[in-house]
Amino acid sequence: MDEPEPRRDLRLPPVLYWLCVLAFAVALGVAAPALFLLGFWEMAPLVFVATWLAPKVARGPL
């Protein structure tokens, strides 16, 4: 019997994952600077979600 083919790891390299998060944050900021670009606290929810998602979406820790 043939061995089942190992499943490909589709998760992103961690650096690429965080660059995508940064690009998303920049897009939010350009679309609504008053909501996202006036203080660090405006980015905290996004950083929290991205940090929580990282082990699931990215291949290794960054």
Added chain:
Amino acid sequence: MSWAAHDLEPYLFRAKFGARISLVFCLLGSYSPDVLTKWAVYGFGFTHHDAILSDPVQFHRGWPGAGFTHTPIYGAAVAGLIYLASRNKTWAVSYFIGALAHVLSDSLDSVGVMLLFPLSTWHLHFGAWEYVGEVGRAHDAVAYYTSLGGVWDAFWAIWLLYYWRMFTVTYFRAEIVPTDPFWDWMKRWTNETVMLTVYRTSAFFGYASIIGWYIWVLFVNDFHPHLDWSWGGPQWAPRQGPP
């Protein structure tokens, strides 16, 4: 005034001086001069300036006013209180360095800071870019990011890229948490995701805001969307010296 430089400078200090700097307290020091004052300088709203103060510049950087928050003596006084309350020299020194970095960064604009307060109300001001806070958030963003102010932010952001590994989970666990009792205290109340969020957010915001503001200022906004890297620029801005 500076924008993202205040978010990024403490990370550089942590990278250069290692465990002698508590990142959290350095960030607190870096934010402290503006935390109770800048909203009042801008007034309400983003695109329209609804003034709160009759003389925002006097309030923000002058005396009488809250300009004492932009002086070395203020940073030293609060650092002293931190030391008395915590007996932690690293926290106190880190706070002072963050506050001093804010003061010196703000001396680069046209209003400057009262470096020798309370002995003197003389303002150290290099005038590399124009202080435009009194005309509201949107125009200040345009003025800052089209002038040498934006270059100042970019300088810190590019330098910090060299230390990008300090933002990794591995570095956080091995170098940050064991060397600062703040993280032990935080660990008792929350989990690592929240701790990493606290650790990274200011830097993430610094990069996102520099890139975002440059794009918005130059390609979305239609109010003077041109770089002006002349000393004291942008030249369209109303001239504003020390109060």
